[in-house]
Amino acid sequence: MLIVHVHVHVNPESVAAFIEATIENAQNSIREPGIARFDVMQQRDDPTRFVLVEVYRDEKATEAHRQTAHYVKWREAVASMMSEPRTRETFSNLFPEDKEW
């Protein structure tokens, strides 16, 4: 699997709107055939910080995701909510194995 962690730091006044837009994006993304998981989490000691854990079946699935209407809507909606540019890291799964995702 190709796992992407997206780190987002949001302006305090945008936290509620960011959560709403990001849950909507996750609900749509998880229906894409190339996406196994699309988890959204909020940092406990700083509620303006979020990580999206996006689990793709392959590289093509990441490209397909970026062309969906829900991703484009999310990207445009949250652009002005971020207090700094978001960052990303990519990983491969060691556990569990591919068939378990």
Next chain:
Amino acid sequence: MLIVHVHVHVNPESVAAFIEATIENAQNSIREPGIARFDVMQQRDDPTRFVLVEVYRDEKATEAHRQTAHYVKWREAVASMMSEPRTRETFSNLFPEDKEW
């Protein structure tokens, strides 16, 4: 859910041993009743960096995990493999909801 991201930076010569010890720990941890997921991932652009994504049902489950034989074995096995102290962040799930983990 209480989600813990553990960031580990391993000495290059210890990568294979770290992977073996960490997969064994994950295989045992996922059997704990308070643990919903225990994912192990390796960073693609730096294979000496790992993230453990540990999804606990509550705080008590984190305490129970730290008292298991497999956790203690892992902690002792990997102590000398790390090139710097490991770090952790804790999160709450926004998506999916608790019942979906």
